[in-house]
Structure formats: structure tokens, C-alpha cells
Amino acid sequence: MTPPPRLTSLLLMLLASTGAAAASQVETLRIDGQTRQYRLFTPSAWAPGETRSLVIALHGGGSSARALETYSGLSDKAAQAGFMVAYPDGSAVLGRLRTWNAGTCCGYAQKKNVDDVGFLSALIDSLVRRHGVDSRRVYVAGISNGGMMAYRLAAERPGQIAAVASVAGTLAIPPEQVRTTVPMLHFHGTADRFVPYDGGRGDRTLADVEHSSVDATMNAWIRANQAGDRAQVRELPDSADDGTRVWRIRHASPRDPGAVTLYRIEGGGHTWPGRAGHERLLGPVTRDISANDILWDFFRAHPRPDDMPGMNPR
Numbered sequence: 001m002t003p004p005p006r007l008t009s010l011l012l013m014l015l016a017s018t019g020a021a022a023a024s025q026v027e028t029l030r031i032d033g034q035t036r037q038y039r040l041f042t043p044s045a046w047a048p049g050e051t052r053s054l055v056i057a058l059h060g061g062g063s064s065a066r067a068l069e070t071y072s073g074l075s076d077k078a079a080q081a082g083f084m085v086a087y088p089d090g091s092a093v094l095g096r097l098r099t100w101n102a103g104t105c106c107g108y109a110q111k112k113n114v115d116d117v118g119f120l121s122a123l124i125d126s127l128v129r130r131h132g133v134d135s136r137r138v139y140v141a142g143i144s145n146g147g148m149m150a151y152r153l154a155a156e157r158p159g160q161i162a163a164v165a166s167v168a169g170t171l172a173i174p175p176e177q178v179r180t181t182v183p184m185l186h187f188h189g190t191a192d193r194f195v196p197y198d199g200g201r202g203d204r205t206l207a208d209v210e211h212s213s214v215d216a217t218m219n220a221w222i223r224a225n226q227a228g229d230r231a232q233v234r235e236l237p238d239s240a241d242d243g244t245r246v247w248r249i250r251h252a253s254p255r256d257p258g259a260v261t262l263y264r265i266e267g268g269g270h271t272w273p274g275r276a277g278h279e280r281l282l283g284p285v286t287r288d289i290s291a292n293d294i295l296w297d298f299f300r301a302h303p304r305p306d307d308m309p310g311m312n313p314r
Contacts, residue, residue, distance in 0.1 A: 058146030102148035103172035189268025
């Protein structure tokens with residue numbers, strides 16, 4: 001989601017200064033005559049015979065790979081759990097206010113019809129080939145516009161993606177384009193003023209975009225995963241005095257009890273659960289759960305089955 005200009009500089013400064021992330025390296029990929037940049041975090045050592053997993057992590061509109069790595073703390077989780085993380089940069093004029101072409105959103109990338117699906121698909125191929133990543137264990141996560149892009153990539157390249165997770169980013173393509181089974185995990189605050197839980201335009205953005213609701217996004221993936229309409233709903237312990245409550249809402253498919261899973265954060269803002277979120281700007285952050293712990297548990301439980309229909313990466 002692209003924040004208003006008056007908020008963007010502050011947003012980037014705050015996100016880039018939040019916490020200390022494990023070290024990553026800047027790398028580039030040449031595609032379609034252009035050089036695209038990403039940051040790559042690799043565990044200090046791969047254990048012999050260990051299954052190598054890859055997470056593609058996508059920043060929000062107006063942000064950057066570096067800011068997401070620092071803000072999310074995902075590299076610290078990767079160092080602990082032993083998986084690789086690639087943080088690609090979106091597109092922008094003069095390298096500022098980077099966005100992803102997630103469909104109807106957002107900014108420069110959407111207006112210029114940047115082929116971000118092609119870029120991310122090529123990046124996955126390159127990293128699998130060069131680093132021995134198990135192609136059945138490639139995952140995509142993103143926040144806001146990055147979450148929207150994660151959904152588009154999973155819909156258009158399901159043969160490359162084992163599972164997908166979005167924080168505060170709803171579907172930005174027509175729901176009928178979501179056709180193939182890809183397990184999905186979603187986090188969303190009911191007080192999100194950038195990408196509203198119930199859809200529409202947030203009052204903290206100048207982007208002329210009507211966002212899909214969380215319910216519409218969930219329904220698209222429920223259909224694609226052949227999951228049941230009836231959900232298993234659990235209220236999680238209120239372990240932090242932060243003004244939020246969290247409900248886990250799971251829809252089971254015939255082969256997967258958690259095929260489509262939503263963490264509904266009552267009172268939560270446009271923030272990464274479990275991480276300092278600069279609440280005056282982005283809204284309340286829940287400390288009752290950790291998005292990093294949950295998404296990694298979800299990902300490692302969902303290798304891509306070889307017999308899944310439609311598993312042609314192109």
C-alpha cells in the first residue's frame with residue numbers, strides 16, 4: 001500500500017531503524033534488459049542432508065527490501081530456524097517509493113505494468129539452482145502491497161510456490177484468477193487504516209484504490225484450496241496488555257486441516273504482529289502472537305505435494 005507523501009519519509013526512516021536484523025548481502029539479477037536488486041540472507045551453515053527452504057519476503061508500498069528485513073526481523077528467525085530469505089526490491093522513480101505490480105495496486109509498478117511476476121519467478125529459479133534449495137519448499141510472504149504481490153505470484157505461478165502468507169495485504173487481482181491449490185496464511189488488524197479489513201480505501205493513503213476485503217480474499221483461497229466454508233475458530237490467549245485480541249480462523253481442506261488460515265487481530269493496525277510497529281503512524285501492534293514464528297511453522301508444515309493438480313510452474 002502506498003502511504004501518503006507526508007508519511008512516506010517518516011515511515012521509511014522508522015522502519016529502517018527498528019531492531020537489528022541478521023546480516024544479508026545485496027545481489028542483482030539481470031532480466032528483460034534490466035538489473036533488479038535484492039537482499040539475500042543465508043544461514044551461516046547448511047547442515048549436511050538438511051532440506052533447504054527459501055522464503056521470498058516482499059516489502060510494502062513506499063518501502064524497500066532493507067527496511068522490511070530490519071522491521072520484520074525475519075532474518076533473525078531464519079538464522080535461528082535455518083532457512084534462506086530473499087528480500088527483492090520493487091520498482092520506483094529514482095529508487096524511491098518502491099512498489100509492486102500486484103494487480104490493481106500500487107503506484108509506479110502498477111501504472112507502468114512492471115512484470116513483477118516474471119522477475120520473482122526468475123529470482124526463484126535462480127536461487128533454487130544456485131543454492132540447492134528444495135523446489136518443493138519455496139514460500140512467499142509480504143506486507144501490504146507486498147502481501148498483495150505474494151497472492152498474485154501464488155495465483156499465477158502456483159507450481160513454484162508451496163505456501164503463501166500475507167500481513168495486511170488483500171487480494172488485488174480478480175478472485176476468479178485464484179484457481180490452484182496453494183495453502184495461505186493471513187494476518188490482518190481490524191483497525192488497519194491503510195488496507196481496511198472490510199475493504200475500500202483507507203483514510204491514511206492517497207492511493208486511488210478500492211481494496212478487497214479480508215473476507216473476499218479468504219473466500220477466493222477457500223475455493224481454490226477446496227476447503228470447507230465452516231471454520232474452526234479459536235480465541236488466543238491475551239498475553240500482552242496492548243489493546244488487541246487475536247482470533248485464529250482455520251478452514252480445512254480434505255488433505256490439510258489448516259489450508260486457509262486467518263489471524264484476525266481485533267484492534268490491530270497496519271503492522272507486523274510481534275514487532276515494534278510505531279503505532280502513532282501505523283496503528284496498534286499485537287504482541288499476543290509472533291508473525292515470524294507462526295508463518296515459519298505454517299511454511300515448514302506445507303511442502304508442495306508432487307501430486308497437486310496444476311503444478312506446472314509456467
